[in-house]
Amino acid sequence: MVTASARRGAAEMPVPPEAAQNIRRKLDAGLLPREVVGKMFTGFGHNKRCDGCEMVILANQVLHEFDTPDGRIVRFHLGCAGLWEAERRRRGWLRPSSPSEDDRGSLSREPEE
Numbered sequence: 001m002v003t004a005s006a007r008r009g010a011a012e013m014p015v016p017p018e019a020a021q022n023i024r025r026k027l028d029a030g031l032l033p034r035e036v037v038g039k040m041f042t043g044f045g046h047n048k049r050c051d052g053c054e055m056v057i058l059a060n061q062v063l064h065e066f067d068t069p070d071g072r073i074v075r076f077h078l079g080c081a082g083l084w085e086a087e088r089r090r091r092g093w094l095r096p097s098s099p100s101e102d103d104r105g106s107l108s109r110e111p112e113e
């Protein structure tokens with residue numbers, strides 16, 4: 001039986017605890033885009049800084065990279081991309097596009113008896 005909380009184990013690498021705060025702060029400040037316009041590339045890092053946690057994405061780490069409408073390039077670790085996506089979902093900026101993903105895991109309310 002798979003529960004919603006079991007998904008937390010999906011992260012493949014440790015993400016620094018401040019990464020989530022960083023990403024939240026940057027979303028607040030408008031430094032990170034709310035959505036991907038265009039194509040998201042996935043590959044391996046090339047020693048450029050992650051826009052989420054500010055740490056270098058090493059060549060043996062998975063990198064997510066995409067262009068923003070204003071011509072910047074945003075790079076994330078795999079884990080930071082997940083945090084970014086989770087934060088956008090939490091704020092309601094992420095349109096539910098994939099039917100396999102149920103976003104009600106954290107909102108499950110149990111009727112009181």
Ligand SMILES: [Zn+2]
Pocket residue numbers: 019050051052053054055076077080
């Ligand atoms: Zn990162």
